Amino acid sequence: MFKELEEAYGFLFEDELLKEIEACGSLHRVQAGERIIEIGSYVKHIPLLISGAIKILREDKEGDELLLYFIERGDTCAMTLNCCLGQTKSEIRAVAETDSVFIMIPVEKMEEWVGKYKTWRHFVFASYHSRLKEMLDTIDTIAFMNMDERLMRYLQDRAKINGSPSIQSTHQQIAYDLHTSRVVVSRLLKKLEMEGKISLQRNQIDVLDL
DNA sequence: TCATTAACACGGG
DNA sequence: CCCGTGTTAATGA
Numbered sequence: 160m161f162k163e164l165e166e167a168y169g170f171l172f173e174d175e176l177l178k179e180i181e182a183c184g185s186l187h188r189v190q191a192g193e194r195i196i197e198i199g200s201y202v203k204h205i206p207l208l209i210s211g212a213i214k215i216l217r218e219d220k221e222g223d224e225l226l227l228y229f230i231e232r233g234d235t236c237a238m239t240l241n242c243c244l245g246q247t248k249s250e251i252r253a254v255a256e257t258d259s260v261f262i263m264i265p266v267e268k269m270e271e272w273v274g275k276y277k278t279w280r281h282f283v284f285a286s287y288h289s290r291l292k293e294m295l296d297t298i299d300t301i302a303f304m305n306m307d308e309r310l311m312r313y314l315q316d317r318a319k320i321n322g323s324p325s326i327q328s329t330h331q332q333i334a335y336d337l338h339t340s341r342v343v344v345s346r347l348l349k350k351l352e353m354e355g356k357i358s359l360q361r362n363q364i365d366v367l368d369l
Numbered sequence: 370t371c372a373t374t375a376a377c378a379c380g381g382g
Numbered sequence: 383c384c385c386g387t388g389t390t391a392a393t394g395a
Contacts, residue, residue: 329385329386329387330386330387330388331386341386341387342388342389345386345387345388345389346388346389348387349387349388359387361385361386361387362386
């Protein structure tokens with residue numbers, strides 16, 4: 160575990176902190192599609208993502224989903240930090256976008272380290288900062304952009320995260336993530352294909368314009 | 370005008 | 383056949 164940890168976080172944290180993480184963190188491996196954090200559950204651990212990608216979703220009262228953002232290697236989840244510090248239930252759902260590996264850190268340790276390690280403190284603040292920025296981007300996208308631009312952005316995000324321009328997904332699943340209907344997704348995907356930005360196959364979309 | 374819903378036909382696995 | 387896809391008509395915001 161130490162090797163993987165050092166690869167992902169060695170440039171950020173000093174050896175001493177890495178050793179503490181190794182000592183009290185627990186390593187988890189999940190498969191794509193697995194649910195990691197459920198809405199309403201109490202969160203007592205902070206995830207540090209080693210590899211893969213996690214999708215963070217919000218859910219409305221009807222049970223409809225809306226994608227908030229993705230977490231990648233080297234990221235942690237600001238919403239989780241929030242829940243842990245505030246001792247409140249989770250406001251979000253976390254689902255593995257790809258097969259992922261991460262380390263869970265107990266809240267007490269994470270609080271202790273904030274005082275003990277400057278690098279950790281920076282990491283936590285930087286995470287808050289980048290998460291907040293991404294949230295604002297997402298809000299802008301939802302509030303001011305048309306669905307076709309939103310869809311394109313979504314496709315580019317997923318292509319980037321998977322490290323491949325090919326996205327395995329049905330139109331229906333995309334519609335759920337973007338909180339719209341499949342008819343619209345199908346129509347807009349067709350339009351994007353006409354514009355030469357993507358190519359469509361069954362169950363797969365290739366992003367050409369990155 | 371544009372999204373949603375329902376309905377239908379096409380075609381690949 | 384079943385499922386994903388592409389389209390259309392009706393309806394409503």
